[in-house]
Amino acid sequence: MHYIRFLKQPRLLPSASAPNQVSAKITITTDLGESFCFETVPLCALLEIDASGSTSGGGAWRTLASADIVWAAKDGYTGVEVIIPAPNLARLRHGRVRMVVKARSDSLDVSAFENCWVQAAEETSGVVAVRSMAINLRPHAEQRPAIQALAERVFHAHGKELHIWEEAGESIARHIWYGPGPRDAGLILSSYLSFFSPLSSESGKVYSPPELPLLQTTLQKEEFQVLELGAGCGIVGISLATFFPEAKQVILTDLPEASEILTHNVSLLPSPTNSKISHQVLDWSLPLPTNIQNTRWDLVLVADCTYNPDVVPDLVKALGRLTEPGKAEALVVVAMKVRHESEAVFFDLMQDAGFVVKEKAKVPLEVLGADSEEIEIFGFMRG
Structure with a gap:
């Protein structure tokens, strides 16, 4: 794309x-x-x-x-x-x-x-x-x-x-870096979420993406709480809050440099969507903010965050803190486009932290004038 x-x-x-x-x-x-x-x-x-x-x-x-x-x-x-x-x-x-x-x-x-x-x-x-x-x-x-x-x-x-x-x-x-903006994995994950929205009409579904039963079950709950890590421009969390009225709370998190874009994009949301979505700073290398640590999350979203292997250890540690024993069994959904072999360290560290891949799907992504690529979506849970 x-x-x-x-x-x-x-x-x-x-x-x-x-x-x-x-x-x-x-x-x-x-x-x-x-x-x-x-x-x-x-x-x-x-x-x-x-x-x-x-x-x-x-x-x-x-x-x-x-x-x-x-x-x-x-x-x-x-x-x-x-x-x-x-x-x-x-x-x-x-x-x-x-x-x-x-x-x-x-x-x-x-x-x-x-x-x-x-x-x-x-x-x-x-x-x-x-x-x-x-x-x-x-x-x-x-x-x-x-x-x-x-x-x-x-x-x-x-x-x-x-x-x-x-x-x-x-x-x-x-051209090498444009700051927080939509990227392939986040865009595909957003479109995936919209496909299974209760607002969607069955008659309009000519083509179907691969199914992720655990994710679909979570999205069908009467109410659920969602946290996004590395939100960037916020497209994934904003999509979920927009297309799923059942989402009770959606918090988008990223480093301070993304705050201005997130503030602007969230401010454009109409009521009642804007009443259930917010954003705050979360540094994976630091302890979780109290409100995030104390919330029992149903769904944790991560898109386009594994291509830099230097930050992957902190990402996995943050995911571990969010799913500590005694918390609800949150489903961690990771969408990624593998760009280089070093990204395999993410899966090794997730396994070491006790995470298991419960479901996965691959979506082909054609690229004009170049070889086709894939977006992979994984559903992880602890133990």
Whole structure:
């Protein structure tokens, strides 16, 4: 799977001799940005305005202008310039305008979670669209860079939308790390959870993912409590809280550097979902916060957290503290895309800590112009 990213945020380029234009630069990379897309991908760039006139939050967006562009393999090293002519844009001094860049073909779109399973069954790959922050409409001389550049991903299922913001790169040199944002294993786990939601319609399930009976049984409880470790942007926990009304409490945890993104993404959730989900700092190398230590968790979620072997020992210790004898038998669900052999240490340490793999599933993940990959989902319990 690939992700469209802004290397340079969209900005207005006024000119006395030509129509106003909005310019941006994009790239297409894998989830961690470790490699570019080496396939030709037709893209569509849209300029959208919030027709409601809102200056923040919500909005009813309509298209002002558009442009077709093509991503080619050679563009991985420089990025692609996106230019959309917008003759009337300079007159808009109020309201919000944004840029959306997406694949021109609907078959590549993964904004609908069910498309993840269609693509897996049909052995096709996806490209995740991106939406910009509101564009600064002041003349070029008045523009100032944003304090922190952000970009938005939007996913939907069962009539509900998830708005997930992430840090946006401002330089080709930053392609190796983009901060907290959706990644392959978290995205697939989120779509898996949505598939088994009580909000899901059986008639719409054309393709089915592999079943995980223990996880499905936990999700069918009258009420249950969920903790996510290494939440990043929060997509997994937010998906669960959104698609499972029975979830009594969902706490997303990560290091302090993820707090700003988590705060923003959680704040966008509508009521009553926002009343049962929260986030807090949790460092795996330190004792658990009192409220987390004293809670009997039904489900502990971990996605995309095992690729750095240096932190795996602390992760396993944290999982051990959460499932100490005398606590409820929490199901620990780990979703991962194995990136290198050193990740095997996670399974060795889990076994040493008394964890047993109770169930597992593999989901094929096609990659444009590259070998296919797999997302693996494991259900662990102690003893």
